[in-house]
Amino acid sequence: MSIVLSVKNLTHTYNNNTPFAHNALSNVSFTVNSGEIVGIIGHTGSGKTTLVSHLNGLLKPTSGDIIIDGKNIWDDPKHIKEIRSLVGLVFQYPEYQLFEETVYKDIAFGPKNLGLKGEELHKRIVETCKTVDIDEKFFDKSPFELSGGEKRRVAIAGIMAMRPKVLVLDEPVAGLDPKGRNDVIKMIEEYRNTYNATVLIVSHNMENMSVLADKLLVMNGGKVSMFDTTENVFKRGEELRKIGLDTPIITKVFDRIREKGYIVPDNIFTVYDAVKYLSSVKVQGGDTDV
Amino acid sequence: MFKDITFGQYIDSNSVLHRLDPRTKSLLLIVNIVVLFLAKNFYSLAFSVLFLLFLIILSKVPLSMYLKNIKAIWIIIAFTAILNLFLSNQNSEVLVSFWKITITYAGLSRAVFLTVRIIVLILISSILTYTTTPNDLTDAIESLLKPLKFIGLKNAVHTVALMMTIALRFIPTLVDETNKIINAQKARGADFENGKFYEKIKALVPILVPLLISSIRRAYDLAEAMECRCYNNGIGRVKMKQLKYRYNDLIALVINIVFICGVIALNILLKQVNI
Known part of the structure; x- marks a missing residue:
């Protein structure tokens, strides 16, 4: 596995050199391998959104470097637009940026800005929609006729159609119903698997993170407080709670069971893990059904 | 791109003018605008300029802020000046004449006079916006429109005030929203800086449509x-912050009356230089 993204000593100060200056990020460093899904968690105001806005050059670091594919993105400020095709950034509530008359045209907006035309453009859109399971019958509809979940998926597909190597999503499932949430998670996984892309997801939802993320980056007060595999991070439940986060509910259930004196593993992070574990347990003594 | 949007350009320098009742300020502004149009000759105009400088000093707002306001409308000023300079075809002493263009003495003095008048108008209005918060201004307008209820427009006063308050309240929210949308479209590769004029206008569509919808x-x-x-519109609603006239307002009124009398006196005494 090769390193695709590395952030070195990134510091960002808002309103620098004014009385209102405050550090949103201080000395953030981490590296991400290609093909990984990294979850970025942290409570409100911990600097998550500021961090992801740096990754495609929307914000300029006060100090520190962001290296993508071996290239420092601020080496040549004139070519910052090329970085935006390499790193796709999906903002919170991306459905509010839809503006075209049809779904097809809206998805085409990104790739068109990259200079794609004609047959190539059409192929790109059809292919993307196939990968992320957006039916072609939506193509001629107005994006404003769709349901919330569908709008969200179309908006995310608009970024995916630019085929970024690194896909960054800020709260991609916030405010969706369970079906919409699952659909979005599925399309993110599909995209990663098909194009071997690297994905960074900012989220508050520990359940989704435990299903999706290989690694977790925990932010607190503009600093990286943990960066480890999902398993290792969720094993440190006490520390997470101290900084306003938490472990998945199913993990807490198993913690409770352990407190009662039963011996159960401490690496249950999803309901699926729990079901798998419980069905493997041999019921001993008595006629208790598990 | 929209970083420089400012509205309600209130500058908090806590001067005497800041502490005046917003109703006094609004009313005196209207009166002073009328008086400016009454100034008929260069003497009374000069007196107005003096009065303006006096207010600018009182406001404690840096002069550069006022100059910025003039810069914003220099095209209108230049347009007025040039039109008046060339198109005043009164029978008057010719100063310069070439090709089809003649500049007369009357034209020149008219151009100067009108330019000064516009600048004074702009600056005297900006004193109000610089020293009064938008909310105070709305309160003042509501309070000043109160007499309308005697002619059966009771709710209208309240509605107008409510609309203004809401509009002011949402300007920062919309600026915020605009910045978000700009960033989102930039992330989709949109280019707002480069390109020809037509392309730049077209590039605004991805911002304006989502903004309008939201x-x-x-x-x-x-x-x-x-x-x-x-x-419920206007029934027995009371204000948390009540406006009250104070001594200061009386003093401001007296000073302003002196100004008005000065302008009228100069107009009458030095009639011969009428324009």
Whole structure:
């Protein structure tokens, strides 16, 4: 596995050199391998959104470097637009940026800005929609006729159609119903698997993170407080709670069971893990059904 | 791109003018604008300029802020000046004449006179916006429009004031929203800086459409929230911050009357230099 993204000593100060200056990020460093899904968690105001806005050059670091594919993105400020095709950034509530008359045209907006035309453009859109399971019958509809979940998926597909190597999503499932949430998670996984892309997801939802993320980056007060595999991070439940986060509910259930004196593993992070574990347990003594 | 949007250019320098009642300031502004049009000759105009300088010093707002306002409308000023300079075809002493263009003495003095008048107008209005918060201004307008209820427009006063308050309240929100949308479209590779004029205009569509839609959505949300709280237009509603006239307002009024008398006196005494 090769390193695709590395952030070195990134510091960002808002309103620098004014009385209102405050550090949103201080000395953030981490590296991400290609093909990984990294979850970025942290409570409100911990600097998550500021961090992801740096990754495609929307914000300029006060100090520190962001290296993508071996290239420092601020080496040549004139070519910052090329970085935006390499790193796709999906903002919170991306459905509010839809503006075209049809779904097809809206998805085409990104790739068109990259200079794609004609047959190539059409192929790109059809292919993307196939990968992320957006039916072609939506193509001629107005994006404003769709349901919330569908709008969200179309908006995310608009970024995916630019085929970024690194896909960054800020709260991609916030405010969706369970079906919409699952659909979005599925399309993110599909995209990663098909194009071997690297994905960074900012989220508050520990359940989704435990299903999706290989690694977790925990932010607190503009600093990286943990960066480890999902398993290792969720094993440190006490520390997470101290900084306003938490472990998945199913993990807490198993913690409770352990407190009662039963011996159960401490690496249950999803309901699926729990079901798998419980069905493997041999019921001993008595006629208790598990 | 929209970083420089400022509205309600209030500058908090806590001067005497800041502490005046907003109603006094608004009324005196209207009166002074009328007086400016009464100034008929260069003497009374010069007196107005002096009065303006006096107010600018009192406001404690840096002069550069005022100059910025003039810069914003220099095209209008230049346009007025040039038109008056060339197109005043009164029978008057010719100063310069070449090709089809003649500049007369009357034209020149008219151009100078009008330019000065416009600049004074702009600056005297900006004193009000620099020293009064938008909310105070709305309160003042509501209070000043109160007499309308005697002619059966009771609710209209309240409605207008409410509309203004809401509009002012949502300007920062919309600026915020605009920046978000710009960033989102930039992330989709949109280019707002480069390109020809036509392309730049076209590049605004991906910003304006989402902005318009979200404004409408917000308006509906707000209306619903207000209805949920049984908002009722204007019945016995009281203000947390009551406006009260003080001594200062009386002093301001007296000074302003002196100014008005000065302008009228100069107009009459030095009639011969009428324009």
